[in-house]
Amino acid sequence: MPGVDMKLVLRSTRVVTPEGTRAASVLVDGGTIEAVLPYDADAPDGARVADLGADVLLPGLVDTHVHVNDPGRTEWEGFWTATRAAAAGGITTLLDMPLNSLPPTTTVEHLRVKQGVAAPKAHIDTGFWGGAIPSNAKDLRPLHEAGVFGFKCFLSPSGVEEFPELDQGQLARSMAEIAGFGGLLIVHAEDPHHLAEAPQRGGEKYADFLASRPRDAENTAIEGLIAHAERLNARVHVLHLSSGDALPLIAEARRRGVRVTVESCPHFLTLTAEEVPDGATEFKCCPPIREAANQDALWAGLADGTIDCVVSDHSPCTTDLKTSDFASAWGGISSLQLGLPAIWTEARRRGHTLDDVARWMSAAPAELAGLARKGAIEAGRDADFAVLAPDETFTVDPAGLFHRNQVTAYAGRTLHGVVRSTWLRGTRIAADGVLAEPTGRLLERSR
Numbered sequence: 001m002p003g004v005d006m007k008l009v010l011r012s013t014r015v016v017t018p019e020g021t022r023a024a025s026v027l028v029d030g031g032t033i034e035a036v037l038p039y040d041a042d043a044p045d046g047a048r049v050a051d052l053g054a055d056v057l058l059p060g061l062v063d064t065h066v067h068v069n070d071p072g073r074t075e076w077e078g079f080w081t082a083t084r085a086a087a088a089g090g091i092t093t094l095l096d097m098p099l100n101s102l103p104p105t106t107t108v109e110h111l112r113v114k115q116g117v118a119a120p121k122a123h124i125d126t127g128f129w130g131g132a133i134p135s136n137a138k139d140l141r142p143l144h145e146a147g148v149f150g151f152k153c154f155l156s157p158s159g160v161e162e163f164p165e166l167d168q169g170q171l172a173r174s175m176a177e178i179a180g181f182g183g184l185l186i187v188h189a190e191d192p193h194h195l196a197e198a199p200q201r202g203g204e205k206y207a208d209f210l211a212s213r214p215r216d217a218e219n220t221a222i223e224g225l226i227a228h229a230e231r232l233n234a235r236v237h238v239l240h241l242s243s244g245d246a247l248p249l250i251a252e253a254r255r256r257g258v259r260v261t262v263e264s265c266p267h268f269l270t271l272t273a274e275e276v277p278d279g280a281t282e283f284k285c286c287p288p289i290r291e292a293a294n295q296d297a298l299w300a301g302l303a304d305g306t307i308d309c310v311v312s313d314h315s316p317c318t319t320d321l322k323t324s325d326f327a328s329a330w331g332g333i334s335s336l337q338l339g340l341p342a343i344w345t346e347a348r349r350r351g352h353t354l355d356d357v358a359r360w361m362s363a364a365p366a367e368l369a370g371l372a373r374k375g376a377i378e379a380g381r382d383a384d385f386a387v388l389a390p391d392e393t394f395t396v397d398p399a400g401l402f403h404r405n406q407v408t409a410y411a412g413r414t415l416h417g418v419v420r421s422t423w424l425r426g427t428r429i430a431a432d433g434v435l436a437e438p439t440g441r442l443l444e445r446s447r
Contacts, residue, residue, distance in 0.1 A: 006030055007047035008426050010385065011039065012057040016358045017377050026057065028383040031425030035379050052387055055420055058358050059377050060092025060384030061340060062365040064149075065239065065263065065311040067332065068094075071117045072102025077316045077404050079121035082336060083440060085402035087123045087430040089337035090386030090419045093366070093374050093443070094124060098131030098152055099163035100315070106131040106163075107139045108146045115442055122440030124424060125384075127369070132174040132185065133164055140177050147444025149369045150184030152239070155221050156192040159286075159331065165192070172228050179234035184368075186237040189221035190287055202327035204279035209326035213288045215243040222246045226253045229260055237368065238262040240313045242287040244297025251306045261368060262306065264298055265313045266342040267333045271409060281322045281329035283409045285315065299350055302360060309364035312339045316405055334408050337401050341417035344390060348416060354390060370445060383426040392418040402435070 008028040015024040015036070023039035027047070043049050063086065070078040086094055096114070098105035105111050105128055118126055130148035132140060140151060153174060154165040166174060178185050194217035201208040222238055226249060229236045238250070241264045253260050267285060272292040276283040283289055301307040315332025323329045335342065340361065347357055366375025373382045395414045398406035422430040429436045 007044050008383070009043045009047050009049045010052060010057055011049060012052040013039065013054050014056040015377060016056060016058045016354055018363070021056075021353070021355055026377060026383075028426040031383055031427070033377065033379055033381050033383050036377060056354055056388045056390055057377065058090065058354065058386045058388055059362040059375055060386055060422065060424065061090050061361045062093045062369070062371060062374050063091050063311050063314070063336065063339070064095045064309070064365040064369050065265070065313045066094045066096055066336065067100045067315040068096045069100040069316070071113065073100055075318055075404070076100065079118045079126070080438075081402060081404040082314070083121065083123035083126065083438070084435050085337040087422050087435060088402050088419065088433065090340045090388065090422050091336065092124050092384035092386070092422060092424050093127070093371065095127045095129055095149055095369060098129050099158055099160055102162065104131050104163050105129065105148070106133055106136045108142050111143060111146055111148065119442055121438055122442065123429060123435060123438045124440045125443050126440055127443035127445070129186065131163060132166065132178070134166060134170050137174060137177055140174065140183070141181055144181055144183050144445075149445045150186055150237070151178055152186045152188070154188040156188070156190045156195055156217070158188070168224065172232070175228055175234045175236070176232050179232050184235050184237060186239055187225055188239050189225055190217040191220040191224070194220055200327070202325055204324050204326065206273065206276040206278055206280070206283070206326060209284065210273055210288050210290070212327075213286060215245050215290070215294075218243040218287055219246045219249065223249055226250070226258055226260055230256065230258045233259070235259040240265050240268070240287065241298070241307065242268045242290055242294075244294045244301065247297060247301040247306050261308045263309045263311050264302070264307050265311060266335050266339045267409060269295060269298055269302075269310065270342045270346045279324040281324060281326055282407050282411070283333070284326055284329050284331045285313070285333045286331040303352075309368060310339070310343055310360040311365055312336055314403070316403055316407070318405055319407055322407055334401075334403050334405070335410065336403055338396060338408065338410050338415070340386065340388070340419065341394075341415040342410060344417040345415045354388070371443070372446065383423060385423040387420040387422070389418040389420055390416065392416070394418055400433070
């Protein structure tokens with residue numbers, strides 16, 4: 001695969017820009033988009049021209065919710081495998097979550113350990129969230145100054161002992177501290193009391209697992225989060241929303257000026273509880289995949305802008321942890337490589353366009369994290385692209401996935417949208433399933 005061309009022109013009859021999709025030639029100089037030109041514009045002398053025909057040129061996707069688990073649980077995943085899967089799926093930037101690795105990203109020292117592990121392995125640009133846990137309030141500002149993009153917390157048990165949840169008093173104190181230096185708090189919002197009161201039955205029945213993680217747990221946690229954010233004038237983000245019931249709460253809070261944003265995930269938007277077979281714990285995640293009617297509400301929230309972005313929550317594990325018992329199996333869905341085609345398959349069925357998909361999966365996550373050089377095909381941005389054949393289909397074969405453990409809820413599904421190639425700062429890093437050597441950079445917060 002070629003290195004960076006000082007002058008490169010990518011030409012397509014369908015280029016997705018902030019102003020809409022149009023035929024265009026994108027001029028790249030030294031890894032940066034210099035201009036978006038008319039389709040038939042003459043290429044500068046000496047420039048290499050890559051004619052993509054009718055394949056769509058999208059901005060590289062930005063996935064702000066990835067559990068890489070490296071170091072410490074690299075048998076679950078790792079920077080080498082995760083970033084290869086991301087590149088194969090059209091993702092050019094990811095932000096790594098602070099837990100499931102050992103150590104968790106809860107101090108500057110731990111951040112430096114993780115950065116050292118990631119640097120030689122990253123096929124795409126990679127940044128890091130910090131963690132907010134009961135014992136590290138003193139570490140939040142130093143982590144912010146060290147360049148993390150914000151802080152994740154849980155309001156219910158995280159599933160790993162080294163990353164405990166915050167109670168309401170601890171949440172308020174951490175939020176106040178983070179608001180004091182203009183940071184962002186991102187929240188796994190499920191209320192522990194509602195979870196404790198829900199029926200907890202082990203076994204293989206998905207219906208029993210779904211009953212154990214009720215919508216009320218999300219709704220109550222989000223209501224409380226909004227109240228704290230409004231009182232403290234804090235900036236907060238709701239992670240992996242699965243309950244459509246919470247959307248009116250969020251919309252009303254925004255009308256009052258509360259600084260709250262929200263994401264959802266491909267599995268909530270493309271999979272339904274009704275289709276999950278008993279014992280198929282590759283579908284287990286927390287909060288859970290809910291019913292088809294609830295999914296319709298989530299799509300309505302995307303359409304009206306209440307849901308800002310769509311990110312993977314890629315949370316893999318080893319195959320042995322996906323036992324047939326929904327109560328004991330690890331909760332997480334692996335989807336880094338498949339998010340774009342999964343969302344595009346359902347979006348096109350519901351009448352949405354690739355302009356919408358680019359906004360949800362590139363522009364909005366970049367804006368959330370303050371990644372000013374990412375998220376759009378326009379002058380001054382990094383030359384990060386995904387080239388998509390939107391009308392071609394493929395059937396998901398887990399053996400063809402690049403993440404470490406080939407377990408996925410999408411196995412056997414036929415999806416629209418084949419990622420032809422992925423480009424990072426003007427370099428083609430993936431093409432037809434062949435990956436280049438790692439050229440990703442480690443990113444730090446710039447605002």
